[in-house]
Amino acid sequence: MTQYDLEHISELMIESVTDLLDHFDVSYTDGQHTISFACPIHDGENPTGSSILKRDIGNWKCYTAQCHEQYGTSNGASILQFAQALLTVKHDKEYTFPQAVEWCANFVGINPQETQPDEQDRIDFVRLCKYITKKKQEPPTFVPRQNVKQFLAIPSAYYIKRGYSREILEKFDIGYCHNKNKPFFDRVVTPFYDDNGQYMVGCSGRSRYERCDKCRLFHDPNVRCPITKEEKLRCVKWKNSTLFNSSGYLYNYWNAKQYIMKTGTVILVEGPGDVWRLEEAGIYNSIAILKASLSNDQRIGLELSGAINVIVSTDMDEAGKKGAHSIYKQCKNLFNVIRVDYETHDPGSLTIEQVKKTFIPILEKL
Numbered sequence: 357m358t359q360y361d362l363e364h365i366s367e368l369m370i371e372s373v374t375d376l377l378d379h380f381d382v383s384y385t386d387g388q389h390t391i392s393f394a395c396p397i398h399d400g401e402n403p404t405g406s407s408i409l410k411r412d413i414g415n416w417k418c419y420t421a422q423c424h425e426q427y428g429t430s431n432g433a434s435i436l437q438f439a440q441a442l443l444t445v446k447h448d449k450e451y452t453f454p455q456a457v458e459w460c461a462n463f464v465g466i467n468p469q470e471t472q473p474d475e476q477d478r479i480d481f482v483r484l485c486k487y488i489t490k491k492k493q494e495p496p497t498f499v500p501r502q503n504v505k506q507f508l509a510i511p512s513a514y515y516i517k518r519g520y521s522r523e524i525l526e527k528f529d530i531g532y533c534h535n536k537n538k539p540f541f542d543r544v545v546t547p548f549y550d551d552n553g554q555y556m557v558g559c560s561g562r563s564r565y566e567r568c569d570k571c572r573l574f575h576d577p578n579v580r581c582p583i584t585k586e587e588k589l590r591c592v593k594w595k596n597s598t599l600f601n602s603s604g605y606l607y608n609y610w611n612a613k614q615y616i617m618k619t620g621t622v623i624l625v626e627g628p629g630d631v632w633r634l635e636e637a638g639i640y641n642s643i644a645i646l647k648a649s650l651s652n653d654q655r656i657g658l659e660l661s662g663a664i665n666v667i668v669s670t671d672m673d674e675a676g677k678k679g680a681h682s683i684y685k686q687c688k689n690l691f692n693v694i695r696v697d698y699e700t701h702d703p704g705s706l707t708i709e710q711v712k713k714t715f716i717p718i719l720e721k722l
Contacts, residue, residue, distance in 0.1 A: 360457050362436065368464035369435045370414040376463070378585070380442050383592045387599050394594065397423040397441050403560065403594040404602040405647055408438065419647040420675040436460055498555040504547050507535040514544045514564045515629075524632045528608075533561065543595060546628050553610030558600025563593050604653030607631060607644035613661060615641035620664040621722050623715070624650070624683065626671055629704035637711035639719070642669075648679030655686055665722050666691040667715070671702045694718065 369376065373391060377384050384393035385403065395406035395418040405420040414435030418424050424433040427441050440456035451459075461467070508531030511522045515530055525531070529547050533540040543561030550557050563574035571581035573591040582588045596602070608631045616622045623642040625631060634642040645654055648670050658666065668683050670676035680695050687693050698714050700706055706714065 360461055362457065365457065365460050365464065365466065366414065366435055368466065369439065369460050370408075370410060372464055373408055373410065373414060373435065376439065376442075379463075380446060381585070381588060382442075383589055383595075385596045385598055385600070387601060390601075390603070392596065392602065394592075395420060395423055397421075397445055401593050402647060403592075403596045407603075408435065414438070419649045420679075422675070422678055439463075498550070498557055501529070501547075501549065501554055501556065504556045504559075505529055505531075507533060507538055508545055508547075509534050512544045514562070518629075520629070520632055521636055524636050527635070528628070528632060530628075530632075532564070539597075540595065548600065548605060548607060549610050551609050551613070558597040558602075558605070560597070561595045563591065567593070602646045603651045604657065605646065606654055606657050607646060609643055609657070609661070611635075612641050612643055616643075617662040619719070619722070620662065621667065621719065622658060622661060622663040622665070623667045623669055625669045625703050626676065626679075627702065627704060630669070630702055633704045633706060633708070633711055634715070637708045637715070639711065639715055648675045650679075650683045650686055655690075658687070659690060664692060665694065667694045667696055667718065669696045669698075669703055669715075672697065673701065676702075692722075 374384070374386060377391070377393065380396065382393050382396050383403075384391050390407045390409055392404045392407045394400045394403050397418060398421040400406065400418070400420050402420055406416070406418045406423075409415045415432040416424050416428070416435065416438040417432045422430075423441065424437075427433045427437040433441070436457055437453070439460050440451050440453055443451040443456055443459060508529065510529055510531035511525030512530045512532055514532070515525055516522060531545060533543055533545050535541060540559065540561035542564070544564050545559050545561045547556045548558040548560070549555065565574045565576055567574055568577065568581060571591075573582055573588060574593045575582060575591040582591045607628055612622070619641055621641055623634065623639065625634070625642055625644050626648055627646065628644050631642045631644050634640075666683075666687055668680045670679045670683070684693050684695065696714060696718065698706060699710065703711065
């Protein structure tokens with residue numbers, strides 16, 4: 357059997373991780389330390405639902421469906437195991453780890469260990485050239501809230517059709533980006549504000565179109581399906597701002613912090629839409645963690661919030677149930693943790709009366 361230097365292949369694969377994602381048509385956000393994307397293994401839609409570290413073994417995690425556990429461990433999977441998962445899904449047949457290693461070796465252009473002595477020098481030179489020519493990343497830019505409102509048509513007609521009120525969309529500055537010079541042009545934008553609600557630290561943009569049955573992308577049904585890579589990138593469901601780190605972010609903390617401190621209770625949900633629906637029902641202490649699981653940084657944020665009770669209201673799908681179990685294990689020794697089940701997929705799809713019926717009796721007992 358051919359022997360490969362797994363550590364060396366891993367190093368080159370991490371350097372080429374964006375090429376790997378491009379090869380498999382995976383849209384991503386290239387951050388300072390991690391690359392985030394919707395998990396292609398279970399065909400996820402959350403643009404921060406999966407991530408790879410740009411160092412060490414390139415630790416890959418799927419935060420929504422825990423796909424990494426099938427190929428690695430509960431702590432994550434390596435870049436080579438991630439490639440194995442991609443190959444298995446793309447070709448609809450199981451790729452073994454040795455087969456994935458061989459594919460990765462070919463992908464980064466190296467031979468087995470029985471190469472000529474000067475091969476390492478050549479590789480080191482190529483890596484040095486890549487480092488020298490690598491584009492330096494700019495630090496994230498924080499945009500004043502009043503500036504954000506200038507390039508958005510608020511409230512969003514898309515979410516009004518989805519049943520949200522004009523008042524709640526105006527409160528959270530949810531609008532359509534009409535500025536052709538902005539990267540989120542022709543998308544419905546959800547701004548992510550800092551803990552004081554004064555500066556936008558990031559945002560997500562949803563396509564205003566639904567999924568096409570033919571190409572499974574999101575585009576105007578009156579135009580042809582996207583063909584080129586650039587066209588496909590424009591037609592993904594979600595797009596996140598570059599350099600935004602969602603792993604430590606708590607959406608709506610700027611509004612909810614005073615109510616959390618007053619009541620000692622925080623409600624954890626997955627998405628901004630869940631927060632909006634609870635706010636419409638007069639419940640103001642909810643926070644969205646932007647995925648089904650809770651990161652260590654987010655847990656620390658909860659500890660600092662003054663919360664005593666944590667009501668876990670992740671989605672009712674398999675990923676949400678796994679996430680709720682994981683959050684319970686993380687927080688059971690720190691908080692009084694309560695899991696709430698409900699009739700629909702997520703809190704955002706409940707009616708206002710259903711929200712009140714589900715949450716208020718629990719809040720009144722705490």
